[in-house]
């Protein structure tokens with residue numbers, strides 16, 4: 001072969017221009033690598049999903065007439081890392097050219113850049129042709145250390161890519177319908193929740209390989225994987241989303257429930273969310289394809305799907321997803337070191353088991369262990385909020401998020417976790433800390449009703465721990481947040497409380513902080 005082209009596990013873009021011509025002297029390589037299984041401990045379903053999606057992509061490419069080498073862990077076990085495997089393959093196949101698709105993760109980008117610069121033949125790094133913005137354009141929108149705001153970026157993106165626009169103005173006259181998107185689920189809404197579309201992909205052979213090579217993992221494991229692993233399944237899930245979920249997507253985007261588990265199905269874990277993040281992040285679907293399909297449905301059924309619903313969905317993909325990528329690349333590698341609030345507590349052990357008496361955390365974690373999935377508000381306002389209030393070290397928080405979620409790849413995980421949720425970047429992503437007491441959880445969910453702790457209490461033995469931890473957090477960081485107009489009201493409420501009440505709340509939180517493992 002004249003040229004070796006490397007495809008990483010999250011680069012399964014069948015529409016890439018590479019595949020438009022068939023060349024018998026080009027060898028495509030897709031490999032299961034131990035190095036990718038060990039930089040963090042992963043949920044088993046995440047490993048299964050990547051391996052199966054890679055294998056099916058390799059099959060599809062070779063059926064389309066390309067030369068493809070798919071290497072399993074059996075084939076790559078003797079190679080210490082990706083560069084050593086590539087050195088061997090390039091020599092073995094006597095390739096003069098080495099090409100690779102631009103990695104989205106800093107770690108891999110560095111590794112391949114260094115490898116390519118040492119390679120004696122010619123090497124090329126090629127765009128993945130996946131995102132709305134090309135890599136080279138990111139610096140037009142994002143600068144290192146600068147506080148960027150989603151809303152500003154999002155409006156530019158709406159205009160530039162002409163989504164939901166009426167000339168230069170936003171369709172409907174408003175850019176953002178977020179206020180319409182904060183409904184709690186009532187019992188009758190829960191009865192109407194759509195049953196999630198799940199798949200039954202056979203992963204028995206992958207499970208055997210994981211065992212054979214002692215790959216460490218966690219989370220619920222079976223021989224069937226429910227996540228979509230190829231284009232056909234991903235498109236089916238996209239259609240399902242547009243028909244069943246999009247009509248209420250925005251309305252219940254922030255809602256959480258522990259009801260809706262019945263004999264036939266389990267509907268409370270996915271609600272009206274798309275669950276397309278794995279297919280998107282592995283590049284099985286392109287963001288443009290997802291947004292275009294959703295807009296087509298909206299145009300076809302304007303009475304069923306309101307502007308607020310489609311706008312809310314587009315904001316996530318055209319806005320947030322591209323935004324966090326820009327933040328990541330503008331700030332790496334320093335971003336990974338940020339710890340603006342000097343958080344240094346240990347992650348409680350129950351994050352790995354779900355065994356806590358706090359019902360909200362129990363549900364969010366147990367669900368994550370079961371499905372490798374939690375929706376945005378569970379990630380931000382349940383697990384993320386707890387870590388923020390308790391002051392867990394951001395390295396530990398990052399490692400947990402990066403391991404547990406089906407869609408967790410560092411470029412999107414880190415700005416969301418370290419930035420948005422933990423405020424460890426000092427406000428580059430978020431305009432305020434997303435800190436909340438039990439009151440917020442009670443407002444947006446039905447978790448508190450069946451909780452061992454009392455959400456209205458602050459200092460009693462069975463008081464919701466989030467309440468005192470919240471005030472502890474807000475007071476210990478008053479120097480940082482006291483001048484933020486978005487949080488002024490919070491401090492006014494604190495100052496209104498008597499000194500003895502304040503002291504009791506802080507003492508309660510101090511006691512909790514000494515025994516986080518026991519909550």
Ligand code: FAD
Nearest residue numbers: 273274275276277316320321376379380407408413416417
């Ligand atoms: P939906 O709610 O249906 O949204 C549709 C799509 O919008 C998603 O598939 C996703 O591609 C995109 N999207 C929505 N919100 C965001 C966001 N904040 N950032 C980037 N894209 C977004 N998303 C990941 O893809 N990988 C991660 O590792 C990840 N880690 C997160 C960690 C924390 C602490 C938080 C608060 C959020 C994280 N998110 C992450 C963002 C978001 O929670 C997930 O994208 C979403 O829950 C995926 O489920 P879904 O496909 O059902 O999304």
